[in-house]
Amino acid sequence: MREGEPIIRLKDIQYGPLQDINLNVYPGERVIVFGPSGSGKSTLLHLFNRLLDAEKGSISFYDQPYESYTIPKLRRKIGLVLQAPHLFPGTVLDNLKFGPSMVDEWKDKQGEELLEYVQLPSDYLHRSVDQLSGGEKQRVSLARTLANKPDVLLLDEPTSALDEQTTEDIEEVLSMLIDKHQITVIMVTHQLSQAKRLGDRGIYLEDGRIMEEGPLPDILEKPKTEELQSFLV
Amino acid sequence: MSPEISNQSLLFLIVFVLVPLSLSYYYQLGQNKDIIWSSIRGTVQLFLIGYALNYLFDLPPYIGIPFMISVMIIVASFHARKKGEGLPNVLWTILLGLIIIEVSVLSLWLVADMIEFTPSEVIPMSGMVIGNSMVAMGLALERMKSEFKENEGRLLAALSLGAEPKQASHIIVQRTLMASLIPNADKLKTVGLVQLPGMMTGLILGGVSPVMAIKYQLVISLSIFSAVSLSAIYITLVMYRYFFNKKMQLKQFSHQESS
Ligand SMILES: Nc1ncnc2c1ncn2[C@@H]1O[C@H](COP(=O)(O)OP(=O)(O)O)[C@@H](O)[C@H]1O
Numbered sequence: 001m002r003e004g005e006p007i008i009r010l011k012d013i014q015y016g017p018l019q020d021i022n023l024n025v026y027p028g029e030r031v032i033v034f035g036p037s038g039s040g041k042s043t044l045l046h047l048f049n050r051l052l053d054a055e056k057g058s059i060s061f062y063d064q065p066y067e068s069y070t071i072p073k074l075r076r077k078i079g080l081v082l083q084a085p086h087l088f089p090g091t092v093l094d095n096l097k098f099g100p101s102m103v104d105e106w107k108d109k110q111g112e113e114l115l116e117y118v119q120l121p122s123d124y125l126h127r128s129v130d131q132l133s134g135g136e137k138q139r140v141s142l143a144r145t146l147a148n149k150p151d152v153l154l155l156d157e158p159t160s161a162l163d164e165q166t167t168e169d170i171e172e173v174l175s176m177l178i179d180k181h182q183i184t185v186i187m188v189t190h191q192l193s194q195a196k197r198l199g200d201r202g203i204y205l206e207d208g209r210i211m212e213e214g215p216l217p218d219i220l221e222k223p224k225t226e227e228l229q230s231f232l233v
Numbered sequence: 234m235s236p237e238i239s240n241q242s243l244l245f246l247i248v249f250v251l252v253p254l255s256l257s258y259y260y261q262l263g264q265n266k267d268i269i270w271s272s273i274r275g276t277v278q279l280f281l282i283g284y285a286l287n288y289l290f291d292l293p294p295y296i297g298i299p300f301m302i303s304v305m306i307i308v309a310s311f312h313a314r315k316k317g318e319g320l321p322n323v324l325w326t327i328l329l330g331l332i333i334i335e336v337s338v339l340s341l342w343l344v345a346d347m348i349e350f351t352p353s354e355v356i357p358m359s360g361m362v363i364g365n366s367m368v369a370m371g372l373a374l375e376r377m378k379s380e381f382k383e384n385e386g387r388l389l390a391a392l393s394l395g396a397e398p399k400q401a402s403h404i405i406v407q408r409t410l411m412a413s414l415i416p417n418a419d420k421l422k423t424v425g426l427v428q429l430p431g432m433m434t435g436l437i438l439g440g441v442s443p444v445m446a447i448k449y450q451l452v453i454s455l456s457i458f459s460a461v462s463l464s465a466i467y468i469t470l471v472m473y474r475y476f477f478n479k480k481m482q483l484k485q486f487s488h489q490e491s492s
């Protein structure tokens with residue numbers, strides 16, 4: 001999985017709860033970040049998307065420091081799907097167009113294509129977002145981020161608010177997407193079974209520190225540190 | 234022309250104060266002191282203003298008018314600023330906004346020959362415009378703060394998708410404007426039907442014919458409507474940017490994103 005140079009490199013990052021974060025993410029990898037609530041997982045994703053700036057340390061993307069990219073462009077390339085869908089008022093189409101139309105990259109057929117990725121019928125394009133169920137909103141939120149054609153996809157507990165069936169559906173959507181597009185994924189989840197199904201490397205975060213990392217599912221089956229062992233029981 | 238109210242007659246107003254006071258006393262609302270204090274304060278304030286206005290009206294217009302308008306704008310700015318606590322440059326922004334609005338409205342009135350440049354016309358009319366603008370700016374500030382808080386998730390979503398602060402806060406600007414325009418448009422719809430506006434009432438009591446009074450009311454109502462709209466749009470367009478830092482990140486006023 002680890003081919004060549006890292007696509008994102010975090011060096012000695014410190015921000016709020018996060019301490020001494022060193023992490024390389026390689027192209028095409030599916031990294032799963034897990035750990036207790038409040039351990040800094042969302043904060044980490046916000047740093048990746050540059051919704052926050054680290055107090056100390058540096059982040060690089062394709063070997064160039066984050067600061068060398070214009071901020072909106074970087075955020076498009078390293079797309080974030082927030083934990084809750086947070087859709088904009090209006091139609092599904094309005095939401096899907098939001099990112100691309102800011103750089104005049106929206107194409108007419110793109111809406112149908114995006115809905116197909118997330119397995120929603122194309123007549124959903126003109127539905128108001130108020131009429132969508134929780135699972136459908138989450139799909140639209142995912143499609144809205146994909147509309148920017150990111151190189152890296154950040155997912156913050158994409159199924160935490162959903163029931164079991166909807167979770168399975170979304171997982172299916174995600175694994176299809178990942179396989180088809182060879183996109184690099186960094187996903188936060190608290191569902192360990194999901195981590196095993198979707199990830200190939202696990203990062204265990206506790207109190208803002210990376211306590212352990214390793215290939216999935218091994219890291220969950222043979223945890224080395226006491227912290228992870230007690231988290232898993 | 235105006236019927237005089239004698240000072241003795243005014244004393245009977247104490248009856249009106251006794252009503253809320255006895256209510257507060259009877260139901261133990263604990264407002265007794267406050268009611269007495271606000272009644273006294275209001276009375277003294279009005280008398281002082283009355284004497285001050287008497288004095289100002291006797292001054293040459295080009296001294297009295299600028300002086301009184303400056304006082305009104307400064308007081309209004311300090312008052313409205315409280316609503317923008319926590320945001321930078323609020324006082325200066327409001328002050329500048331009120332000056333711009335007052336100067337433009339007043340110029341239009343004078344150029345179109347709707348009123349004359351005398352203190353007795355310019356000062357009360359300006360007072361209404363400044364007062365309403367002050368309230369509108371305060372409301373817009375409050376509204377904007379609560380919209381930013383309420384829509385934090387959407388703002389983060391917009392920024393994360395590559396929106397610049399201006400694009401990300403578009404919905405918030407829209408909502409803040411709507412919130413300030415709608416009640417004022419509603420007020421215009423019922424003007425005169427439910428309640429005679431204060432100014433018209435005053436003119437009619439002073440002996441002016443109702444149709445004449447309505448003309449003045451029309452001038453002031455529409456002027457206020459436009460001043461209020463201007464105030465809201467001005468405050469929103471100037472202030473939204475202070476919710477972001479230079480790196481297009483949302484400033485943390487209270488740290489709690491959905492964890
Ligand atoms: N700049 C900061 N300074 C101090 N504490 C912060 C800062 N940013 C976030 N936190 C706190 O760090 C904790 C971790 O937050 P979060 O990343 O949302 O955790 P998780 O997603 O793992 O549940 C939270 O308690 C949050 O309030």
Ligand SMILES: [Mg+2]
Pocket residue numbers: 041042043083156491492
């Ligand atoms: Mg979280």
